[in-house]
Amino acid sequence: MIDVQEAITRAHHAEWARVVAALTRRFGDLDIAEEAAAEAFATAVERWPADGVPPNPGAWLTTTANRKAIDRIRRENKRDDKQKEAQMLYDDDPVEPLGAVDDERLRLIFICCHPALAMETRVALTLRMLGGLTVAEIARAFLVQETAMGQRITRAKAKIKAARIPFRVPSADDLPARVSGVLAVLYLVFNEGYLATSPDADPVRHDLTAEAIRLTRLVRALLPDDGEVAGLLALMLLTEARRTARVSASGELVTLDQQDRGAWDGTLIAEGHRLVRERLATGVAPGRYQILAAINAVHTSARDIRDTDWSQIVALYDQLVRLDRSPIVALNRAIAVAELDGPEVALAAVDRLGEKLAGYHAFHATRADLLRRLGRGQQSRAAYDKAIELAGNTAETAALIRRRDQLG
Known part of the structure; x- marks a missing residue:
């Protein structure tokens, strides 16, 4: 028997982005699209338990959301042209050209990463619109308050509406201007999967890391000569290779120096190293993702933490x-x-960052570890307490508590 609640959850994860983007392109209003999609899912919650899960949940949700949007437009008694266009939904929809990007989800990301929006704004809006991350998770990724991020996303929607920025299918010529935003989105989605920021989520979300890698591979197929695309793919592969060693059987996060390197995925490491070597061989100055990939290549080249080439890092x-x-x-x-x-030299450098990173748990966790190594137990304990207060990941919190308690 199908679990209806599970079916609704699965449909939300798979269909939200597609429904919202389709309605936004058709009606030209992101607010209407999101509200209609939300109403469609609310209707599913009401009807599916009694009527059963439809054979094609995605089509059911799309049709319901379209009708909700039409009803709202009619109630407002505005947008005559939009009503005529919307009426076509009751007949056969015209087939929209796919453009340069075949994959539905990746196409939506390229559509949302419009260059008319500021980089941070387009990344935040895309993460929200695609439904993979909540506003709170996006806020933590940008190190800002949730209310501030909500306002940023609202302003982005208002700008789209005021400037009439079109949500159209991108052509091949559109891709280079949008790829930096797309990479930023994929990187943040991967990071949320690699170390989830919400205490209500699994500590490591393989669904997000796997999807980010899949989409980055597709971007590389579209832009094979873009060094930053290759760099981001290498970075993801070298990071994902360590996933199974990152959480202990007791549910604690395992730091790099304590991980079982024999449990790392050698196939992913080999592919990541190959991509890094290929980029170095071009002689072109590397970008941000390429350098991060190279750092991870050094880490994954060491068979033991003691073999790590820290000077190179x-x-x-x-x-x-x-x-x-x-x-x-x-x-x-x-x-x-x-x-x-x-640790003394490092602590001086870390302390200089205190004003900017006061709300970032990793800043306090780093200070706590350095203070512990310097034998300053009382200060280390206070730093651990602050890191535990700010950390959201349950596995990371458990590890921080154990380290604090080991101070004696």
Whole structure:
């Protein structure tokens, strides 16, 4: 017997993005599209338990959402042209050309990453519209408050409406102008899967990492000469290779130095290393994702944590800092510096980031570890307490609690 609630959940994950994007393109209004889609899913919650799950849930949801949108437009008694266009939905829909991108989900990401919007805005809007991440998860990815992120997304919708930015199928000529936004979306989706920020989610969400890798492979097939696309794919593969070693049997996050390297996926590592070598062989100055991939290649080349070439990693971070002055990059560089120059030098660098990263749990976790290594137990405990307060991932929280309690 089909579990109706499970069917609705599965349909939401698979169909939300497609329904919203289709209605947005047809009616030219993202708010109407989202509200109609939400009403369609609410109707499913009411009807499916009594009527049963329809043979084609996606088609049922699309039809219901279309009719909800039409009803709303008619109630507003506006948009005469839109009503005429909407009436076509009761007949056979004209087939929309696929454009340069065959995959439905990837096509939607390219559609949403319109260059008329600021980069952060288009990334946030795309993550929300595709339904993979909540506003809270997106806010944590950008290190801002949830209310601020909600306002940012609302303003993006208003700009789309005011400027009449078209949600049309991208052509091959559109792709280069949009690819940076697409890569940013895929990277954030992958990161949310690699280390989920919500305490209500699984600590590691393989569904998100696998989908991000699949879509990045498709982008690479579209833009095979783009170094950053290859770099992001390599970064994802080298990170995903360590997934099964990241959470212990007791449910704790396992840090890189404690992981069983024999459990890493050698096939993914080999493919990631090959992509990194290919990009280095071009002689072209690497971008952000390529440098991050190279850092991960150094880590995955070491059979033991003691074999890690920390000087090379710090040198790569030095390159990255010149491209990306994010405080998170500076924090990660300091972690590598601790292995090369010692925890005292690293702590000084970390403390300089305090004002920018006060609300970031990894900042406090890093300070706690460095203070522990310096024998400053009371200060380390306080830093662990703050990291535990801010952390959302259950496996990471469990690991932080254990480390704090081991201070004695």
